Amino acid sequence: MYNYQLHQQISLSVLQHHLDVAGKDNLFYSRFIANAQEIAQLYHNLYQNHPKGKEEFSNLLETITKAYASRTDVLKQKDEEKEELGNWFLSNQLAGMSLYVDRFCGSLQNLPSKLAYFEELGVNYLHLMPIFESPEGESDGGYAVSNFREVDPRFGSLDDLKAVQSAMQEQGMYLMIDIVLNHTSYRHQWAEKAKAGDKRYQDYFYMYDDRYIPNQFEEHMPEIFPESAPGSFSYVPECNKWVMSVFHNYQWDLNYTNPEVLVTMMDTIFYYANLGVDVLRIDAPAFIWKQLGTSCQNLPEAHNLLRLIKLCVQVAAPGMALLGEAIVAPAEIMKYFGTDRFVAKECDFAYNATQMALQWDALATGDTRVMLAAQHEILQKPYGCSWITYTRCHDDIGLGYDDSMIRAAGFNAYEHRKFLKEYYSGALPYSPASGALFSVNPKTQDARISGSLASLCGLEKAINRNDTSAIEIALQKITLMQAQSMFVGGLPILFYGDELGTVNDYGYLNDPGKSYDNRWMHRPIIDWNRVEKIKEPDTIEAKVFHATQKLIQIRKNNSVFADTKNLTWLTPYNIHIAGFIRSNEDQQFYCLFNFSGQASYITWYAFKNHGKRGNKLFDHWSETMHEIGHDHEYLIIPAYGCCIMELI
Ligand code: GLC
DSSP, X not given: OOOHHHHHHHHHHHHHTTOOTTTTTHHHHHHHHHHHHHHHHHHHHHHTTSTTHHHHHHHHHHHHHHHHHTSOHHXXXXXXXXXXXXXXXXXXXXXXEEEOHHHHHSSGGGGGGGHHHHHHHTOOEEEEOOOEEOOTTSSGGGTSOSEEEEEOTTTOOHHHHHHHHHHHHHTTOEEEEEEOOSEEETTSHHHHHHHTTOHHHHTTBOEESSSHHHHHHHTTXXXXXXXXXXXXXXXXXXXXXXXXXXXXXXXXXXXXXXXHHHHHHHHHHHHHHTTTOSEEEEOOGGGSOOOTTSOSSSOHHHHHHHHHHHHHHHHHOTTOEEEEOOOSOHHHHHGGGOOGGGTTSXXXXXXXXXXXXXXXXXXXXXXXXXXXXXXXXXXXXXXXXXXXXXXXXXSOBOOOSOHHHHHHTTOOHHHHHHHHHHHHHTOSTTOOOOOEEESOOTTTOOOEEEOOHHHHTTHHHHHHTTOHHHHHHHHHHHHHHHHHHHHSSSEEEEETTGGGTOOOOGGGGGOTTTTTOGGGGGSOOOOHHHHGGGGSTTSHHHHHHHHHHHHHHHHHHOGXXXXXXXXXXXXXXXXXXXXXEEEOSSOEEEEEEEOSXXXXXXXXXXXXSSSOOOSEEEETTTTEEEEOOOTTSEEEEOTTOEEEEEEO
C-alpha cells in the first residue's frame, strides 16, 4: 500500500544527502520506495508502542540513506553486477575457508602474501574470524567485541583490513566477516557507561536491580556454556545490578526491545557492508530476542528483526548477502530462510549444522540411516537460499538433530548419542578418534564434541603409533568427509588447517585466557614450514592438500554443483552408503559416500531408477570410467571411499 508520509520522509532524507534520484541513484531510490512499506511494517511490529519508536524509525531511514550515500562507486558497481547475476552466491565457483588471521599468518598485513596459497588450493572466499577489538583473555575468540569499528591491534589496523579487502577483490575473491549482533564485551563503551550508572546505556542491555526477573528468565533458558559460564545472568558490582549474559559473563546481551540498539547496530552492519564485505555472518541470531517464560531462542521476533535487517541491507547494499549462524534444531534452522510470505527473504545462508553432525554420526557408526532420516527436513530449504556446508569449523560439533531421526534408524536416541560422545572423546578404547567433550551439562548430560577434522578421523592416534595403515584410513576418512560437504549442496567452507591434515593442538591449556575452552584444541597456529611439505608428494600435508584441491576443482568444473535445489537422495540400497544425484539440464552426477571401514557394494539397479538413464559413469574422483552393469552386478566402493560420477 502506498504511504504518502513515508514517501515524503524518504524523499527528504535522500535529498538531504544530495542523491540524484532521477539519475545515478535511481535504482537505490526505487528500491527504497518499493521496500519502505515492508520495512515500516516489520519495524512497527516490534516497536510501535515504544516511547522512542517514532524517533528511531526516522533514524533508521536516515541510516539507510547515509549508508548508501557513503558506499563507494566501486561497491555500487559490484552491487549492480551481483544483482544482474541474481543469486550470485549459489554458484559452484565459490569455495571458502574460515581462518583466524593471527593463527593463520600472524597479521592482516601478511594475509595478501598468502592469497597465492588460496589460489593454489582453489579457495576464493575467506571468512576472517572476528578481528574487531576484543579484550585479550576475555574474548571468546573475538566474539566479545569491545569496539565494532576498530580492528584489534593484535591483527593489524583498519587500513590493513581495507588493503586485504582490495587485494582480495582484485583477485576476484569474496570476503566474509562477522557481526556479533547478540552481545558486546562487558568492556564495550556502552557497557562501561551502563556500569557507571548511565540509564540510557543500561537500557542497551537487560539489566535488573535484583535477581527477581533474572530468576524467572533462567527458569526457561538453557545454559550455553554450563561448565565455564553457568546461568544466563552476571552480577555487575560497579552498579550493583544483574545483567543478562547468555554466553560468557563477559558477553552482555544487547537488548533489541530498545529500538536505539537496533538502529545503532544497523549502522554497524552498514559500516561493514561499506568495507566491501560480500557475506555478513550474523553471529548467534537465534538469541537476539528475549522474552520471559520462553527459552529466549528462535522467537518470532528474532525472525522479524532478521527480515527487517535483510530488507534494509537489500536497499542500501544489495550486494551483501547474509548468513544466519543459527545452530539449532533442524526444523528451527530452516526458519532462518524465512517462512510464509518471507520465504527466501530472511537469511541468504544458514549453516547446514544438521548435515555436518550427521556426517560425524555416520562416520562413527558406519551406518547412514540417521543421515537419511534427516533429509526430508534439510531438503525443505527454499530455492534462492543456500547452505554453508562444512565438516569442521571453529566451534564444537553439537548432536542437535532430532531424536526422531535417530529412532527412525532403529536406535535408542540416548544410547546413540552416548556412543557418539564416547567414540569421539576417546572414552572408547578402540575408537581411533582423539577429541574431547565440550560444555558437558551435569544436569542433562548433554555435551558437544571438540577436536580437529584430522584428529577426529584418527590421524593423531595413527601418527603417534606410527601406524601407516591407520594413517591411510584416517586420510580416506578426511577426504570422505570433505567430499560430502563439497557436493551435498551449498557453499563449502573449509576450516583452515584441515587442508593440511592438522591434528589437535593442546597448547591452549597453557593459556589462562583459553584453557577453560577446549574448542581451542582445534584452532591451530599454522606452521608455514609444514605448509612447505605440500610440495613433497608422500607427506600427509601433500596428500590432504591435493585431495582437497581436487575436490574443489571438480566442484568448480561442473555447474551442476551450483545450488539450484537440484539434489535427490538415492534409494538406500546399502546402509553404509549415502548417495545422491545432482542434476541440471546438461549434467547428472551420482555422488556416493561409503561410511564403512569395509568395501561396500551397491547394485547397478540403483543407477537406473532415478533421473536420466545412461550406459556409463565417469568417476571424476578416481578418474575411472564404469560401465553400468546388470541389475544383479555391483559397483564396489572402497572403505571410506567416495565416487563423484557423471552419467555419460
Ligand atoms: C557463535 C560463535 C561461537 C561463539 C558464540 C558466542 O556461536 O560461533 O564461537 O562462542 O557465537 O558469540
